[in-house]
Amino acid sequence: MSWLSTLKVALNALRVNKLRSMLTMLGIIIGVAAVITMIAVGGGAQARVEEQIKSLGANVMIVLPGSTTSSGIRLGAGAAQTLTEDDARAIGTELDEVISAPLLRGSGQLVAGNMNWSTQIYGATPEYFDVREWKLLAGRSFEPNELSGAAKVAIIGQTTARQLFGEDITPEEVLDQSIRVRRVPMRIIGVLDRKGQSSQGQDQDDVLFVPLATARNRLFGAPQGRLRRVSTIMIKVADGADMKQAEERIRELLRQRHRRQAGADDDFTIRNLTEMLQAREASSRVLSMLLAAVASVSLLVGGIGIMNIMLVSVTERTREIGLRMAVGARGRDILMQFLIEAVTLSLIGGLIGVALGLLGSYAIGNFAGWPTEMQPAAIVLAVGFAATVGVFFGFYPARKASRLLPIDALRYE
Amino acid sequence: MQATIIRASGIGKRYEMGDTVVHALRDVSLEIGAGEMVAVMGPSGSGKSTFMNVIGCLDRPDSGHYELAGETVESLSSDALAEIRNRRIGFVFQQFNLLPRTTALENAELPLLYTTMPRQERHQRAQRRLEQVGLGDRLDHHPRQLSGGQQQRVAIARALVNDPVLILADEPTGALDSRTSLEVMALLQQLNREGMTVVLVTHEQDIAAFASRIVTFRDGRIVSDVPHEAHDAAAQLQAARQAE
Numbered sequence: 001m002s003w004l005s006t007l008k009v010a011l012n013a014l015r016v017n018k019l020r021s022m023l024t025m026l027g028i029i030i031g032v033a034a035v036i037t038m039i040a041v042g043g044g045a046q047a048r049v050e051e052q053i054k055s056l057g058a059n060v061m062i063v064l065p066g067s068t069t070s071s072g073i074r075l076g077a078g079a080a081q082t083l084t085e086d087d088a089r090a091i092g093t094e095l096d097e098v099i100s101a102p103l104l105r106g107s108g109q110l111v112a113g114n115m116n117w118s119t120q121i122y123g124a125t126p127e128y129f130d131v132r133e134w135k136l137l138a139g140r141s142f143e144p145n146e147l148s149g150a151a152k153v154a155i156i157g158q159t160t161a162r163q164l165f166g167e168d169i170t171p172e173e174v175l176d177q178s179i180r181v182r183r184v185p186m187r188i189i190g191v192l193d194r195k196g197q198s199s200q201g202q203d204q205d206d207v208l209f210v211p212l213a214t215a216r217n218r219l220f221g222a223p224q225g226r227l228r229r230v231s232t233i234m235i236k237v238a239d240g241a242d243m244k245q246a247e248e249r250i251r252e253l254l255r256q257r258h259r260r261q262a263g264a265d266d267d268f269t270i271r272n273l274t275e276m277l278q279a280r281e282a283s284s285r286v287l288s289m290l291l292a293a294v295a296s297v298s299l300l301v302g303g304i305g306i307m308n309i310m311l312v313s314v315t316e317r318t319r320e321i322g323l324r325m326a327v328g329a330r331g332r333d334i335l336m337q338f339l340i341e342a343v344t345l346s347l348i349g350g351l352i353g354v355a356l357g358l359l360g361s362y363a364i365g366n367f368a369g370w371p372t373e374m375q376p377a378a379i380v381l382a383v384g385f386a387a388t389v390g391v392f393f394g395f396y397p398a399r400k401a402s403r404l405l406p407i408d409a410l411r412y413e
Numbered sequence: 414m415q416a417t418i419i420r421a422s423g424i425g426k427r428y429e430m431g432d433t434v435v436h437a438l439r440d441v442s443l444e445i446g447a448g449e450m451v452a453v454m455g456p457s458g459s460g461k462s463t464f465m466n467v468i469g470c471l472d473r474p475d476s477g478h479y480e481l482a483g484e485t486v487e488s489l490s491s492d493a494l495a496e497i498r499n500r501r502i503g504f505v506f507q508q509f510n511l512l513p514r515t516t517a518l519e520n521a522e523l524p525l526l527y528t529t530m531p532r533q534e535r536h537q538r539a540q541r542r543l544e545q546v547g548l549g550d551r552l553d554h555h556p557r558q559l560s561g562g563q564q565q566r567v568a569i570a571r572a573l574v575n576d577p578v579l580i581l582a583d584e585p586t587g588a589l590d591s592r593t594s595l596e597v598m599a600l601l602q603q604l605n606r607e608g609m610t611v612v613l614v615t616h617e618q619d620i621a622a623f624a625s626r627i628v629t630f631r632d633g634r635i636v637s638d639v640p641h642e643a644h645d646a647a648a649q650l651q652a653a654r655q656a657e
Contacts, residue, residue: 005526016514323510326471327524327571328499330492406471410506 027302032353040361042288044371123215139190322409342394350386455630503572
């Protein structure tokens with residue numbers, strides 16, 4: 001018997017029992033829709049973490065000052081200002097495989113014309129933009145003489161630029177504008193590309209960069225005796241280099257520079273940001289797999305529904321089976337007929353499930369505001385799984401049908 | 414000299430039902446030549462149905478030898494038996510056994526689905542057979558839309574569609590009134606006159622009377638095998654129509 005006529009017979013049998021076929025398919029429909037929606041939700045969460053890693057920059061570590069112990073009282077990270085610009089420079093020169101960028105953090109009011117805006121102000125060196133893989137849309141980065149001379153120049157983030165100069169201004173128009181930063185007049189020499197939210201949900205574009213010396217000497221001042229202190233040092237390790245090893249060497253170097261004795265606590269903290277995000281990515285991947293696994297249980301239940309109905313159908317159509325055998329159907333013709341019926345049920349159910357799943361993930365993305373991301377592989381997987389369920393659970397009833405003896409089947413009442 | 418279609422010798426078949434063994438057939442031998450119309454009679458339990466199953470290749474005998482149109486059948490696999498049924502035998506059943514919600518044409522075509530014949534040819538042959546049984550204008554009707562007699566004629570068209578060497582009719586009129594029975598018997602007789610071998614299982618004397626040979630079973634054996642002057646179903650039908 002040809003495939004086409006077998007398929008036709010199967011479709012006909014399903015059409016004859018429309019309501020029953022629909023109810024049977026419902027299990028598969030729900031299962032596939034759930035799998036697809038869950039994979040979309042999980043994929044969305046994963047994509048968001050991946051985006052954060054991308055926005056942070058690859059292989060990034062951060063060195064924070066503190067924690068110090070003074071008279072037995074241990075203070076948290078950042079409590080003391082133990083890091084200096086020279087530490088940053090030493091890390092950069094001692095370790096070939098890293099870029100080291102000192103950062104002095106502060107905030108203040110900006111004024112441009114009749115607009116004003118309060119924002120984060122960072123004293124930085126050009127290395128910072130390399131570490132963060134942050135591009136300039138217009139203008140240029142700081143030059144050596146501007147760094148050493150505490151020049152009154154600034155590089156502006158997208159959000160800050162829009163707040164000061166309006167939504168419609170182009171990056172080129174922002175260049176060479178004068179602004180006052182904590183009442184100090186400065187000239188804008190560069191406009192940064194959009195970076196979006198940080199992993200903590202902060203708007204990273206709401207920012208202004210000035211040369212490190214400018215921040216220290218003209219904006220924030222420095223406590224007595226700690227003239228060259230910085231807030232943090234951002235470090236980027238070259239691709240392919242061992243992050244763990246780099247971290248250890250930086251620790252050694254800083255301990256040596258800070259003259260920490262063996263057994264004393266570090267007076268700084270190194271955080272491997274990339275690694276933290278990767279861990280988060282891994283956990284969101286596990287979560288999405290878990291969701292998909294739970295959803296596929298309903299697929300399994302749907303498969304059992306198919307088996308149940310196919311068994312009923314075989315019993316109901318025993319005479320038909322007998323007749324087909326009498327006129328020349330072999331066991332395998334009957335087997336194929338019922339198997340194709342089961343697979344058709346599960347495949348049609350699977351396709352409807354895909355449509356519902358797409359709709360569902362769209363709805364979740366739109367109304368619940370969760371990030372969802374549809375993966376074509378998930379659709380193929382879910383439909384393939386549905387077909388497998390059809391074959392698996394359809395096989396037993398089909399084989400039962402194919403093993404009937406024609407005389408018994410013909411006499412069946 | 415007529416060719417022999419059925420050559421059964423020493424056929425035995427028994428069923429075990431719990432502790433007791435039922436001998437459905439004991440050493441049955443029978444030959445049926447091409448072009449014969451044979452009625453197989455006997456009360457229920459006489460073994461006639463079991464014998465039908467054996468000669469219809471639906472069941473294998475426990476002992477004995479059976480040739481259908483020159484082919485030895487009793488040792489074949491069930492797939493090979495399915496093929497023999499498909500090519501050699503046309504079945505007509507008491508309950509018609511048409512597929513519901515399926516057109517007359519598709520019902521008549523059914524045996525051809527299990528061959529490699531192309532679709533176009535299948536349709537043509539099924540249509541030709543339906544025309545032959547007088548249902549050329551009912552091709553698209555479902556069994557529910559047909560009378561009992563028409564349904565049985567669709568079943569006969571289905572039996573003929575593969576050009577079998579033998580039509581096996583198991584109580585073909587059992588579910589029909591006497592007028593419709595006459596119609597069906599007239600059709601079978603006509604086919605027989607055109608050269609088809611027909612074996613007809615019945616327990617009704619009136620129906621068996623249309624055959625030219627009557628074989629009677631009792632307790633698993635053939636107790637009589639006699640030639641018979643066949644009544645003419647078509648003539649009786651004509652007479653019945655005129656009487657109205």
